[in-house]
Amino acid sequence: MVGAVAVSSGLRSNLGVVNLATKPSRFAECEGLPSQVSLRKGARGSKMLLSSSRRRGLGAIRADALPSSQEVADNVPGATALTLEEVATDSAKPNSPNNGPMSPKKGRNENIREEARRQGAGSSPTTFSAKYVPFTPGVKSDEEYSLDEVIYRSKTGALLDVQHDMEALKKAGDGAYWRKLFDSRVGKTTWPYGSGVWSKKEWVLPEIDDDDIVSVFEGNSNLFWAERFGKEVMDMTDLWVKHCGISHTGSFKDLGMTVLVSQVNRLRRLGKPLLGVGCASTGDTSAALSAYCAAAGIPAIVFLPANKISIAQLVQPIANGALVLSMDTDFDGCMRLIREVTSELPIYLANSLNSLRLEGQKTAAIEILQQFDWEVPDWVIVPGGNLGNIYAFYKGFYMCKELGLVDRMPRLICAQAHNANPLYRAYKDGWENFKPVKALPTFASAIQIGDPVSIDRAIYALTQCDGIVEEATEQEIMDVCAQADKSGMFTCPHTGVALVALEKLRSRGVIGPNDRTVVVSTAHGLKFTQSKVEYHSSELPDIVSQFANPPVSVADDFGSIMDVLRQKLSLNNLKGSM
Numbered sequence: 001m002v003g004a005v006a007v008s009s010g011l012r013s014n015l016g017v018v019n020l021a022t023k024p025s026r027f028a029e030c031e032g033l034p035s036q037v038s039l040r041k042g043a044r045g046s047k048m049l050l051s052s053s054r055r056r057g058l059g060a061i062r063a064d065a066l067p068s069s070q071e072v073a074d075n076v077p078g079a080t081a082l083t084l085e086e087v088a089t090d091s092a093k094p095n096s097p098n099n100g101p102m103s104p105k106k107g108r109n110e111n112i113r114e115e116a117r118r119q120g121a122g123s124s125p126t127t128f129s130a131k132y133v134p135f136t137p138g139v140k141s142d143e144e145y146s147l148d149e150v151i152y153r154s155k156t157g158a159l160l161d162v163q164h165d166m167e168a169l170k171k172a173g174d175g176a177y178w179r180k181l182f183d184s185r186v187g188k189t190t191w192p193y194g195s196g197v198w199s200k201k202e203w204v205l206p207e208i209d210d211d212d213i214v215s216v217f218e219g220n221s222n223l224f225w226a227e228r229f230g231k232e233v234m235d236m237t238d239l240w241v242k243h244c245g246i247s248h249t250g251s252f253k254d255l256g257m258t259v260l261v262s263q264v265n266r267l268r269r270l271g272k273p274l275l276g277v278g279c280a281s282t283g284d285t286s287a288a289l290s291a292y293c294a295a296a297g298i299p300a301i302v303f304l305p306a307n308k309i310s311i312a313q314l315v316q317p318i319a320n321g322a323l324v325l326s327m328d329t330d331f332d333g334c335m336r337l338i339r340e341v342t343s344e345l346p347i348y349l350a351n352s353l354n355s356l357r358l359e360g361q362k363t364a365a366i367e368i369l370q371q372f373d374w375e376v377p378d379w380v381i382v383p384g385g386n387l388g389n390i391y392a393f394y395k396g397f398y399m400c401k402e403l404g405l406v407d408r409m410p411r412l413i414c415a416q417a418h419n420a421n422p423l424y425r426a427y428k429d430g431w432e433n434f435k436p437v438k439a440l441p442t443f444a445s446a447i448q449i450g451d452p453v454s455i456d457r458a459i460y461a462l463t464q465c466d467g468i469v470e471e472a473t474e475q476e477i478m479d480v481c482a483q484a485d486k487s488g489m490f491t492c493p494h495t496g497v498a499l500v501a502l503e504k505l506r507s508r509g510v511i512g513p514n515d516r517t518v519v520v521s522t523a524h525g526l527k528f529t530q531s532k533v534e535y536h537s538s539e540l541p542d543i544v545s546q547f548a549n550p551p552v553s554v555a556d557d558f559g560s561i562m563d564v565l566r567q568k569l570s571l572n573n574l575k576g577s578m
């Protein structure tokens with residue numbers, strides 16, 4: 001066990017040293033974010049710019065009501081003004097990263113954006129449109145906002161939804177038309193359709209100019225048949241994993257972030273004085289935001305709970321040049337603070353409270369149908385923390401049904417960690433009396449959230465499709481991950497939570513042995529190696545490592561190695577035949 005112990009203690013000591021809270025100055029001057037506009041002391045001086053009613057308004061601000069860059073500079077001690085022109089034109093500069101490395105040159109002088117523009121693909125005036133409306137299902141309202149406004153909540157404080165002109169989409173063609181169009185774009189590098197998200201552009205952000213899109217051709221993620229795990233562990237024949245973690249920054253967040261950052265890119269070009277984009281995060285949202293902002297040359301500001309995210313997640317925004325603020329609180333605390341800050345300063349909020357994100361995330365559901373050649377699976381299991389994604393999946397499936405691409409919806413299951421299970425509790429209570437909880441530490445750290453922003457969206461989605469909520473204990477999460485990994489996967493703990501939900505529903509007979517079931521894997525397991533190392537070293541407190549596979553320490557000589565092989569591989573039984 002020497003090897004395992006060494007690896008594990010090395011990792012642990014690394015974790016101990018990395019605490020950005022003690023080193024703010026090194027990171028305050030990250031590329032693209034003038035340190036004068038840092039959010040340290042004095043930023044609260046800008047309070048006078050916003051009316052107190054807006055402060056009470058749950059963070060809802062409209063872009064046309066935002067202070068100008070000059071006003072910010074005048075009122076924020078130490079801030080300098082970016083001219084509107086500077087803000088707006090940065091991404092249009094010829095050497096802007098937005099036009100840079102991810103756009104391979106076509107011919108001598110043309111990149112793929114230019115090629116798409118020349119061919120008129122996607123940039124011509126569209127008959128499709130989308131707008132924000134209050135997310136108040138069943139309640140009629142005339143309230144609506146352009147997607148070019150900076151607004152996250154309705155007048156009454158409700159969440160917003162992006163509403164598409166479904167009539168225009170229906171008029172364009174029937175289900176077969178849309179299926180054919182989407183299928184024709186898969187596997188190409190045509191800008192911007194090489195992206196799994198933008199290949200559904202008409203259903204996502206129909207009115208954005210292709211030139212404003214910030215994409216690294218995310219999406220089109222793997223959907224694979226988990227044959228051995230399905231058969232041996234779940235007694236199932238038709239179990240699939242949609243691996244959204246095989247993505248640019250290693251999680252499904254890329255799907256939403258390409259949409260959100262593209263819209264910010266557009267707003268800055270239109271002259272909105274947005275200084276940057278900010279989020280609270282348990283590690284994946286911050287990684288995605290930082291990468292897309294870096295690709296577009298837009299400042300990113302991320303609020304992280306100190307010592308609560310993995311090193312692999314922490315290093316991503318650092319490397320991408322974001323301003324990383326590490327705080328001695330949990331995710332819910334970071335979320336409260338970023339909402340306060342974004343209602344004070346012209347920083348665009350990138351958490352899934354912002355309904356734009358879900359427009360990108362819903363494409364994973366459409367992809368699942370597409371990958372099954374437009375056949376609908378019986379069940380789709382999604383891990384849930386802040387709860388935007390379960391609604392995003394619902395919406396993707398719903399649009400496909402409404403527009404005739406398929407004729408039914410799958411049943412959705414949301415899976416939560418027992419240590420952070422407010423949705424599960426509400427479900428068990430017949431959806432009555434939702435109460436936020438104090439989320440306790442869980443290996444599934446990305447869903448360690450006690451007061452989920454999208455609770456209303458999640459409850460709506462689940463009630464609409466006869467959905468189910470399940471929960472997983474820490475022991476169950478680690479065991480199922482080890483079993484899944486043994487069958488060739490490399491699961492993140494959140495995927496483990498979804499697998500536990502599956503196991504429980506299988507053992508109760510709710511999910512049948514031949515039901516086509518998709519488990520959504522939300523992140524790459526390589527982001528969460530620490531708990532795996534400790535599990536296989538049997539070093540996790542309060543966890544019995546029944547599926548541990550520790551490395552064997554062996555002397556570097558032939559005889560010792562043969563002894564181990566004999567013991568481990570039952571070579572003695574084979575002796576006669578050798």
Ligand SMILES: N[C@@H](CCOP(=O)(O)O)C(=O)O
Nearest residue numbers: 281282283284285351352386
């Ligand atoms: N797991 C998330 C938490 C933030 O949720 P979001 O839905 O607002 O992105 C993360 O990776 O930060």
